[in-house]
Amino acid sequence: MFAVPDMQQVHDWFLHRGLPLVLTRRVRSRHLVERSAPMVSGVGALTAVTMLLAEVTGDSPDYGYALRLGVIAAVLIAAPFVLYLLHQLDSTRGEAGRRTAALTVMAVFVVVMPVTVSGWSAAAAAEAPAFVVITLLAIWLTYVGFGSIVAWAFRFAWVQLGALGTLMSRALPLLMLTVVVYFTGELWQLAARMTRQRLWQVIGFFALVALAFVVTTIRDEVRALREDRAEETDQAGLLAGTPLAVPAGTRITRTALSRAEQVNVVAVMVVSQAIQVVFFTAGLFAFFLALGVVAVPDDVAVLWSAEETCAVGQPPCAGTWFGIHVPIPQTMVHMSLFVAVLSGLYFTVSTSVDPLYRERFFDPLIADVAVSLAGRDAYLELEGRPAR
Structure with missing residues (x-):
């Protein structure tokens, strides 16, 4: 047994590392409304x-309606900063003000x-x-700590952004193939x-296939980390x-991960890898949009797609993105979008066997998770309770 002077610091450490489900339900329930x-x-x-942009880019915008949306957007954008300032007030009045602001x-x-x-109207009541x-x-x-998981994954993905550039350069053969497609x-x-x-249904299907593959791969890595390589790690060194x-x-003492903790550990690793894939796919989407604008004239686009134009002799109808023209x-x-997502699926599968990807991204991810799991074992021993 050992003593830790500030348990709040320990709780913040787990939240910062994206492992909220290691903490007790009582800890995760504190100030839930304010944190939500x-x-x-x-x-x-x-x-x-999004609704504001869709309105102002439409054919006949209602500026009064757009103004109301703008006011609501400004209020909601400012709300987190107000809540943060109220959180800095340690007094009872500050806590009450934070709760009131959260409910507002x-x-x-x-x-x-x-x-x-x-x-x-009845439509508003139905919505x-x-x-x-x-x-x-x-x-x-x-309550389950989704925000801390995503925040940790974004921080890790941002640190490893250089690895993505290296991998995209190695993906040039794939890019040449998809250009032909x-x-x-x-x-x-x-x-x-x-x-x-x-189209979103097709993208969702591709995403589910990629997710199933990534979850299976990472689950095996976590099992190996806890079992096969358990005795090779220096816990004191990891927690320094x-x-x-x-x-x-x-x-x-090492104890088996509970089901919730297993889901948490796999989730932080899956989300961090998913962010890398999303960055890669978004880059390809932008590339193909630019390629289409530069290389495909409007008459060729109409010929290939055999689509109708908005008016005779006019270019194809303009597109929309979440309602925005x-x-x-x-x-x-x-x-x-279709070709970029298809390439992203291929990228997800191919990187699992890429030694450079493992060296630049996956091995640092495993090492970071090893520190978190060592901290989890120490926390359970400190609390004197078994894994949930």
Whole structure:
């Protein structure tokens, strides 16, 4: 047994490393409404800004409606900063103010947004339950620590961004192959006749395939880390400089991970790798959009896709992106997105056997998780409780 003077520092350390489910339910339940408000405000602000852009880029925008959306977006964007300032006040008044502000943010999202969109009507009343469900989902995600998992994954992916550049340079053969695929008339015809809803369904199918592959691979790596390489790690060395540091030579009892902890550890690794794949796919999407604009004239796009133009003798209809009009043909948007996601799936599978990817990204990820798991074992021993 060993003593840790500041348990709050330990809790913050686990949250910072994306392992919230190691903490007890009591710890994760503290100030749950206040901690959920920034996520609710973020979802609301993103929704309001998207609707605002869709409105002002439309054919006949309603500027009064756009102004109301802009005010709501500004309020929701400012809300997290106000909550942060109130959090700095340690007094009882500051805590009460933070709770009041959090409830106000949720009320704006649940009540004001539906009324702004649909007015005082039955439609607004019908939409309100959906906003309530989103709010409850945000509270539950905060309770399980979704925010800390994603924040840690983004920090790790950002640090390893240089590795992505190296891997993209090694992916040039794949890029050349997909460029050839991009200039295939049959795929342009498919993209022209595929609705955006069906396209997202196809992308979701590809994402599920990639996710299943990544989860299986990472689960095996975590099992090897806890079992095959367990005796090779120096726990005291791993925990040096952390709030759970122990004297050199100290042996900490290793216990099996609970199901929730297994999900947590796999989740942080999956999300960090998924962010890399998303960055890669987004880069390819931008590349193919630019390639299409430069290399595919409007008349060729119409010929390949056999689509109708908005008017005789006019270029193809402009595309949309989440309701926002963009000066790129809709077929080109669909084609670029489809080929980029297909390439992202190939990238996900191929990097699992790439030694450079393992050296530059996966091995540092495993080493970082090893520190977190050593801290988890020390925390359980400190608490004197078995794994949940």
